[in-house]
Amino acid sequence: MPKAELTPAKKTALDWIDTNRDRLSQDHQTIWSFHEPSWREYRSAAWYVERLRAEGFEVEVGSGGMPTAFCATWSNGDGPTIGGYAEYDAVPGQSQEAVPYRKPREGVNRFAAGHTDPHSALGIGSFTGFLAAKRAMEQHGLKGRLKFFGEPAEKMCGSKPVHAAKGYYDDLDAAFSFHPHSFPALANSCFWDTHCAAYWSRIYTFECAAPETWNTSAANVGVAHVHNVARAPGAIDAVCLMYTSSKYMKEAMLPHTGSWSLNEYIPIAGQATADNLAPNISQIQYSLRAPTLEMCEQVFAVLDRNAEHCAAMSHCTVTKAWVTRTRQGLANHAMAQITYDNFELIGPPQWNDDARAFARELQKNLGAKPMEDPFAPETQVLTTPQEGEAWFRSQLPSWQHNISADDYVDYTWHAPTVRLYVARPALRAAEGGVRYPEWSRYAMCGYPACIDPMWETAGRVIAATIVDLLTEPEHLRKARAEFEERTGGGIGGSKWVAPLLPKDFAPPVHYRWPEYIDTVRGAGEWTIPTQDPSQQASLEPK
Known part of the structure; x- marks a missing residue:
């Protein structure tokens, strides 16, 4: 029963x-x-x-x-x-x-x-x-x-x-x-x-802000064009180096035990610009699932080092920004x-x-x-x-x-x-x-x-349980006592883990995430990709 x-x-x-x-x-x-x-x-x-x-x-x-x-x-x-x-x-x-x-x-x-x-x-x-x-x-x-x-x-x-x-x-x-x-x-x-494990995600942004300082000894004399001098590697090279080097390093990031996964996404890889100019911006996002916070710390320490080296090799700067950092389930x-x-x-x-x-x-x-x-x-x-x-x-x-x-x-x-x-x-x-x-x-x-x-089943279970919590105080008392014990005193207790993002954290809503947009080409366009190649002609102005 x-x-x-x-x-x-x-x-x-x-x-x-x-x-x-x-x-x-x-x-x-x-x-x-x-x-x-x-x-x-x-x-x-x-x-x-x-x-x-x-x-x-x-x-x-x-x-x-x-x-x-x-x-x-x-x-x-x-x-x-x-x-x-x-x-x-x-x-x-x-x-x-x-x-x-x-x-x-x-x-x-x-x-x-x-x-x-x-x-x-x-x-x-x-x-x-x-x-x-x-x-x-x-x-x-x-x-x-x-x-x-x-x-x-x-x-x-x-x-x-x-x-x-x-x-x-x-x-x-x-x-x-x-x-x-x-x-x-x-x-x-x-x-x-x-319960569920921790999930950390970070975006690395590479920028080539001063490509002209890549090779300061290059002489521009005679009829040589300025674009004939050595070009700075730039931001596309940076993100490619980051992608490949981190793939090579993946098996050295954590012990070969337990379940964890690391995946990446490239929101920006340069810009559609002249082919003889150094691409000036790129981004790569890394997302990690790992059983412990210590494993998360270790992986992102490796990624941070990789990013610094890749930026230096490609004549870029790199900035790091968290997308999210969760705790482990209690x-x-x-x-x-x-x-x-x-x-x-x-x-x-x-x-x-x-x-x-x-x-x-x-x-x-x-x-x-x-x-x-x-x-x-x-x-x-x-x-x-x-x-x-x-x-x-x-x-x-x-x-x-x-x-x-x-x-x-x-x-x-x-x-x-x-x-x-x-x-x-x-x-x-x-x-x-x-x-x-x-x-x-x-x-x-x-x-x-x-x-x-x-x-419907979920709604029924949740509704019935809420009613029990409100009508039988002993249920909440037991749940709260267990929470206090597991956290060492509740919020701020001796075993409590505080949020891993700061109170003034700015949510990462400004990045180039996939979305539907309205343009002069019409409503509801999907940004990745904009259209099928077979439909490209329809984008031309009438």
Whole structure:
């Protein structure tokens, strides 16, 4: 039997979800259709702000100096403050229509963004839970305060470290972090001890500001042209040297144990200028996932040294700027247990005949035999947090206590926080070596019958758990006591890790991140690339 009970207040919250299910499904489709990438989620953020204000929340727009972030609050009197959030950034290059075959979205560049995790449903799931809890609070007189954040750029682990550094989480009594499942053995569950790892990202900007000083001994005499003298290597050479040297050094950065990854992105590689002038600017971004902060420090010490040497060799200067720095996740068993207890009460997501028919059509189009039940069995059952933890420990070295990366970890150092996983639709493994491409998962994430059970289940679990936290003070007392013990006294305690960004940190919104823009060539142009080569003629003025 479930340990949590279906109280009248919980029933009110769940009934509200039943009543509003169709509208919420349409809401999800709205955010999914925006498919805006990190730091450029203008329409998605504006939609949430408008809806939250219509629901009676007070909303600070652009919280933490981030144009596409927000902080919304609603109070029903003195009581605990419960936090949660929506994410809504999509991933460049992952465009896919909600159809059972490969088809990038119509009306946009084929390299446009798409929801992969999907954050569209992540946000609507949390949004559903908080609105349902609000309804229960109103009808049953439950005292407390809801604090709901808009968190942009999760794919860069961008906003939560900023909100944390600027004090937005300091007044929370508890927080919810919901995510579509990432680990098959933990599809419907909560993290126990093993939480997400640290994620650090930095941009190196190389500039060749004084190319004329590269070879001061060169003589310009007779009929020789000034461009015939030796040209400074410049910023393109700098970024190429940085890219290759850091690849060569990668295996020497950290011990060959534990899971970690280092990836790079080049936002700028020179400028479209005369070929005989030294390119004057380039940038490269490095992003690291690592289990410990010490490993992060070590990797970026190597990268910093490389950058200085590459700048010197190419006659450039280099500046370094953080994009983000997260901490490691901090467990809270009390929050995980009460949330999972309500998950048992609600049950795992269930898919109807419409969803199964869509999934079978996917299997057929991918060369697999359509199955009576095309969805992975793990997605249709619950896994206790303790069982999930045992699975993690069987996969990881004994010293590694954090894995993967997500910036929710910054919530965990300011309030007792649960990491809730609910299964998104995933195809059952096929025989004959058929491997399902990623786009097939993205297609299901946009098809209502496939994706709605996930966000609806998450909303139900979150709403029920918020009601428990507000009606049974012992749950919050236990969670807070555990938080105090793990941090050595709470915020500022002896074991507490402070935010890794300064309070005056300027969010990295000014870089050349991919986005949709309006130009004289038309509306909604995708900056990477501007157009397909076959369409280039259409860019010429008429």
